[in-house]
Amino acid sequence: MTAGRLHELLRVDVLAAFDRASFERQGYWVWDGILTAAGRQRWSASLQRIQDMNDAIVVDTDWGAIDYDRRGLVAPEAEKITPEFLAACRGGSEQMRFQPPGLRDYMYHHGLFGPGPTPVAEGFEWQGMMPEYFPLAYDDFILDIATSHPQMMELFAKLLGRRFLLDHVLTLNRTPGSAGRRWHGHSYRQGQHETQNTIGKGSTPSTEFFRQQCVRTLCYPGGMSAGDGGGELAVIPGAHLYRVPYLWDTTRTEYDQGFQAGWLQGKIHACTGEPLCIERLSLRPGSMVSFVHHMPHHVGHRDADAPTRWGLLMAYRTPDPTAEPARWHEGTPAHWAERMIMADRLTPSMNRVLAGDNS
Numbered sequence: 001m002t003a004g005r006l007h008e009l010l011r012v013d014v015l016a017a018f019d020r021a022s023f024e025r026q027g028y029w030v031w032d033g034i035l036t037a038a039g040r041q042r043w044s045a046s047l048q049r050i051q052d053m054n055d056a057i058v059v060d061t062d063w064g065a066i067d068y069d070r071r072g073l074v075a076p077e078a079e080k081i082t083p084e085f086l087a088a089c090r091g092g093s094e095q096m097r098f099q100p101p102g103l104r105d106y107m108y109h110h111g112l113f114g115p116g117p118t119p120v121a122e123g124f125e126w127q128g129m130m131p132e133y134f135p136l137a138y139d140d141f142i143l144d145i146a147t148s149h150p151q152m153m154e155l156f157a158k159l160l161g162r163r164f165l166l167d168h169v170l171t172l173n174r175t176p177g178s179a180g181r182r183w184h185g186h187s188y189r190q191g192q193h194e195t196q197n198t199i200g201k202g203s204t205p206s207t208e209f210f211r212q213q214c215v216r217t218l219c220y221p222g223g224m225s226a227g228d229g230g231g232e233l234a235v236i237p238g239a240h241l242y243r244v245p246y247l248w249d250t251t252r253t254e255y256d257q258g259f260q261a262g263w264l265q266g267k268i269h270a271c272t273g274e275p276l277c278i279e280r281l282s283l284r285p286g287s288m289v290s291f292v293h294h295m296p297h298h299v300g301h302r303d304a305d306a307p308t309r310w311g312l313l314m315a316y317r318t319p320d321p322t323a324e325p326a327r328w329h330e331g332t333p334a335h336w337a338e339r340m341i342m343a344d345r346l347t348p349s350m351n352r353v354l355a356g357d358n359s
């Protein structure tokens with residue numbers, strides 16, 4: 001695997017410029033233009049390839065032939081698996097509206113394999129789950145950057161410390177006309193350590209940086225901004241110091257106005273005392289942004305005539321000292337990891353980010 005590695009993936013000056021104190025104070029860090037020209041090219045090609053594979057599986061599979069009942073799943077609705085409907089589920093991430101509830105989780109945790117009909121991958125190997133949700137299993141470049149590449153491991157270590165686990169890595173390719181995502185945050189693991197409810201009314205900020213944390217890093221090889229077709233990410237510097245997993249497990253409907261009149265109203269930055277305010281990011285091609293993942297964030301609409309906005313989400317977290325001992329943690333699709341071991345492909349570096357918190 002390291003044979004095909006692109007060693008000069010990141011610009012060393014941009015990697016070295018990381019300022020831990022600023023990241024802890026603001027809750028986010030922009031890696032401005034961090035990809036080298038070759039890095040941008042490889043990253044774009046892999047995102048395109050994963051999207052093509054995902055699209056092909058969607059339309060080539062006879063979704064009606066799969067035995068859902070035997071797996072304790074509900075079948076997709078008949079009108080959602082017609083060729084016309086499936087054709088409209090291509091071209092970007094979060095488009096697979098044909099999936100019945102539970103199918104995505106089932107594939108991730110167990111893998112959808114025979115006996116009996118399974119999804120069809122022509123010319124490449126079906127990995128039991130869709131490429132969009134676990135691109136590492138389908139693309140060696142993404143596998144490398146997500147588990148092993150020294151420059152990427154250095155980047156994640158700057159954010160999270162020496163030991164970090166892969167929480168989830170998925171594509172976020174925003175299609176023309178994508179509605180983005182309304183204001184929300186995320187919890188650490190399944191929320192068992194959160195002390196605030198999902199609204200966090202009346203909570204006070206604390207500068208004590210919580211040890212158990214998850215950090216999302218988004219890489220945009222083609223850049224991202226409101227002026228460049230939309231689908232731009234907005235964050236709130238300092239809002240992570242409230243540690244409120246805002247609406248993480250409920251419906252999110254708030255645009256800026258509603259959010260400003262609600263949760264944001266009266267909230268101040270714990271370090272400066274200044275009112276918190278929304279920061280809409282604008283990133284040039286080859287940039288990444290990392291942010292503490294319980295900081296509320298928002299993704300704007302993408303213009304109907306804009307091209308796809310390419311993106312890879314890489315979420316990593318610190319290990320949880322209270323987690324039950326386990327071979328793999330919950331972000332690792334165990335069926336895939338076991339196959340990697342059988343094929344003698346699971347390296348110590350991969351194991352480090354995939355093994356259980358207290359394995």
Ligand SMILES: O=C(O)CCC(=O)C(=O)O
Nearest residue numbers: 172181216233299311313
């Ligand atoms: O699509 C994006 O750019 C970011 C999506 C998001 O909300 C997230 O990463 O949690």
Ligand SMILES: [Fe+2]
Nearest residue numbers: 184185186297
């Ligand atoms: Fe999010």
